[in-house]
Amino acid sequence: MASLKDLRGRINSVKNTRKITQAMKMVAAAKLRRAQAQAEAARPYAERMEAILASLGAAVASAPGAPQLLVGTGEDRVHLLVVVTADRGLAGAFNTNVGRLARARIRALEAEGKVVKILTVGRKGAAYLKREFASRFVGEITYLGKKRVEFTDAEAVAIRVTEMLEAGEFDVCSLVYNRFRNVITQVPTEQRLIPAPLPEQAAETGGPQALYEYEPGEEEILATLLPRNLAIQVYRAVLESTAGFYGSQMTAMDNATRNAGDMINKLTLNYNRTRQANITKELIEIISGAEAV
């Protein structure tokens, strides 16, 4: 049986742990609010962009010589997976879930005889996938030490992907990340980037679509619009992932705080029982000693 001193030590250490997890939960909650606001602020741009792309893309996609960013290389041999995770842990299964989905995809693609390349955004995903797929890595990016992710950071990823496409290094590109549904639910999602999935023509506008004049020509506009669309998709994924991360961390830390509380209760009970047992034992010793005299 543990001595009273040991029990006291353990209770104190668990109390300290509870303080830490509680503080982390508060911090995560504050950061979650900020990340959510940022994700929300990015939404209008992405929506308008989608609308323009829909009205423009459908017309150009079928034409020969359409840009590669829109229609891909026409082949389906080399897949590039862009895996977005967080840079930090202590967020429950947040990073593992993305990693698991990515791993399943890589296995499935390789079983079909495809070549897979991996680009990770975020330190944790790199660590997770490197153990198994180190030879498929083409790069890793982290935002460690950054207070908030800006659009230019996402743009850098998009530029990297575009350059790889132009160099013919892959045929199909997908993004794997945690989609933020609400604070407790993040859904690991795979989303195709190249060839670009064309959004359905907005049906509710009704009647024939307005005929746009393009200045300069359609191709020139598309040539600048597509890379930006790619950057926006990455940006959105990173923001959703960040918001999801803090949500997940908040939940994880809430659980940890509660578990620490339970543990403290159990240990305190144990401590008191031991203390009473000791007192009883001493009393018995004194009384039986007195009787013997």
Add this chain to the structure above:
Amino acid sequence: MATFLLELVSPEKLLLSRQVEMATIPASEGEMGVLPGHSPMIVTLRGGVIRVRENGAETERLFVGGGFAEVAPERVTVLADEATPLATLSRAAAEQRIAEAEAALRAITNDDSEAKRDAAMDRLLAARAMLAAAQAA
């Protein structure tokens, strides 16, 4: 006077969404004044200043660093790479950006593609427009 809905969004936020009488947009092929009932267009933007007129007076001036605009008869959507109200534009930042853009342009060799050179050139022009806008404010 007739109005139309002007929306100005950057990737980081929605800057403007309201009814205005006229907007002047720095399209890549020249400044473009838009009044209600304009024929539908999609244009690319260069670095420059968007001017907004409401109630017969110019009410807003914002610097945009390039992007797109979708013009429809009763709605204009500007998708700007970045947008800053002229009042908060800093000359030092603009000068620094010009220096960066010039360095990037110098680093480009003949081996690089034409698209890359054009992109670097556009960035420099946008940075110069930013400085001009900062000085005008």
